[in-house]
Amino acid sequence: MAETGRRRRRRTFSLNSSSQLLLLLPLLSLFVGSAEFVSAGILDVRSKFAGRDRSISDLRAHDSRRQVSLLPGVDLPLAGSGRADGVGLYYAQIGIGTPSKNYYVQVDTGSDIMWVNCIQCTECPTKSSLGIQLTLYDIKESLTGHLVPCNTNFCSMVNNGPIYGCTSNMTCTYIELYGDDSSTVGYFVKDIVQYDRVSGDLNTTAANGSLIFGCGARQSGDLTSSDEALDGILGFGNSNSSAISQLAASGVVKNMFAHCLDGVNGGGIFAIGHVVQPQVNTTSIVSNQKHYSVYMKSVEVGNKTLNISTDVLGLGKNRQGAIIDSGTTLAYLPREIFEPLLIEIFAQHSDMKIYTIEDQYTCFRYSGSVDDAFPNVTFHFNNSLYLNVQPHEYLFSMDHMWCLGWQNSGNQSRDRQDMILLGDLVLSNKLVFYDLEKQVMGWTEYNCSSSIQVQDEQTGTVHLIGPRAIVSHASPKSPGVALLSLAFLVMLLHIVTATLL
16 A cells, blocks of 8 residues: 555465464464453654655555455555655554553554564564664563453454464464565554543643554564564554454544545644544445445546446446555556546647656656646546546656656556556545444545544534644654544544654
């Protein structure tokens, strides 16, 4: 869900096969403790690559990793600055344990679990090129940490059924495999997560809560590299095991969240709760999908509607819809949409020289205003919802040229050739709202550097929330970057651009 970023698509596998059981045998010998579930916490969200250039192949490589989870039984992860030339993935700073220690995790709407690297891991990176302090979680150093047994409902849920050979004194284990051949193996724990809760407009107070999360004990592939390394992933996927679902099940928050990525300044807001301002028109989320997707009705370029069959739009027999993933940087369209789209975009520039970079990227040279010279692209969805994408949003500067953020998913593997996936490049500068209680989502054009209003469903109180800046990667956890309100049932992850010192 961009580039060389570690936004990896994950798949959690059942442990019913003998080979998987042997792989996890050292972990299954761990004994389980009890844990108490309390309220939730603050997350300092920062831009992972803000202001740092990446090659166009890096962009594709990142998205390729994310798309592995688009296959049946595979999930997608969230986050990103919305600019392909900046590769701005976002991560949160959270506190875990008692006493609390800081961890940096990717904020990911496509992943269904939260996990961090743990003390048993000998392959895990101990430093990061991002200039942040990495920390290995050690359950023995936390007074509130407990192992999660393999015979719990949570364990059966994430492993798609009971674990083979499970007994009451064994912990719940998992395997995650990624498209770049990297993997992580670990076990689940339950511990306190530190955060700030909303106490008024732009004000917070300290709070904490408890979550079940994965403890990565063995890593392989790029997960062992120090290049842009983080401590783990914070999953906000549409699953009962995700952080948002756990918090909602405990009654701490409503099962709703929103993100607004600032494509101009690289910041934005990520919020849990009922956003009442700006108002958002919504459409139904496609059921029985592992990722957030909606039904697309048509595509318009300028004033011309493309002639596209319902099967291509995801309305045919497969009815998979269009995937909405802010963790993917680019936008991927089937050949039947991609080719006529390009024809219409360049219809007024028949003499323009088009360059194909790395056999797949469409680029050109232009010195004028792209918004004046090229058409808007508008995607229409059910319930009169539409997504308008301006030229400066779907074009990005690379090597003194303009390149299209649209990618041909027909050039992907067979499993992904018909995929419609809209990433950060077209989602930036929009407030995107997910209501998982009603299973609807929607968006509206918005200035993501301004404030939003979130309402307490019990009292009707509305609180004003705005983005905040974090100065240093290595600074202590700054209050108010992400907020979960115990009193007002609101949690906000203020997505900001970190200044690289």
